[in-house]
Amino acid sequence: MKSHYALQLYDYHVWANNKFFSRLKELPKDIYNRQIQSVFPSILKTLNHIYRGDTIWLGVMQEKSMDDIQASILRAQDSLKNKSLEEMETLFYDLSKSYLDFLNNESDLDKEISPEHPKYGRLETKLSHLIQHVVNHGTxxxxxxxxxxxxxxxxxxxxxxxxxxxxxxYLK
Structure with a gap:
């Protein structure tokens, strides 16, 4: 297990995403883009939403400016257009590597962080709480x-x- 609970939670998030990608690859390819009457119009759009959210929150955790975060959202939206399931899996994998690089190099996962949102204002929280949010959002x-x-x-x-x-x- 990971030493800090937040790292273990993030590891779970990656594990769960990987489980979904494995299952989706077992199913007929046409369901990935099929229009569904649901919260999101397709499985692809749901994956896009999770990916964009994870991208945003990594920028917040890295204490980037809102301008930089909004630019990363635009880049993410552009990178998601017409992606196959396998390409989406690669994007998620690469993003998880960026998270792990950041988290494993952060000396204090419980440090205070104060992100500023253009609509909701300033939030006084801890880095580990934002990790919990990313995991909850994905779940x-x-x-x-x-x-x-x-x-x-x-x-x-x-x-x-x-x-x-x-x-x-079982892996121990």
Whole structure:
């Protein structure tokens, strides 16, 4: 297990995303872009949303300016256009590497951080709390993906945190 709980949570986030990509690659390719009456119009759009959110929050954690973060959002949106499932998986992998580089080089994951949002104002929080937010956001939307996959007539994949814990205990 990772030494700081926030690192373990982020590891779970990556694990759960990888489980979903593995399951999606087992399903018929046409479901990836198929229009669905759901929270998001397709599985692709849901993955795009998770990716954009993760991109934004990495910039926030790195204490980048809002201008830099908004520029990264625009770059992310451009990079997501018409991506195949495999290309999306690579984007998620690369982003997780950027997170891990940042998190593993951060000496204090409980340090105070004060991001400023143009609409909501300043937030006094800890870096580890923002990591928890990224994980919660991903978990919420993987739930959307599960519902969408079931709606299309297929089974999904269990990504509850406890399954991560079981799998990690088997690897010891």
């Amino acid at each position: 919420y939307h993987r739930g959307n993906l599960t519902a969408m996959i079931h709606q299309l007539g297929y089974s999904s994949v269990p990504t509850d945190y406890v399954f991560y814990l079981y799998e990690m205990s």
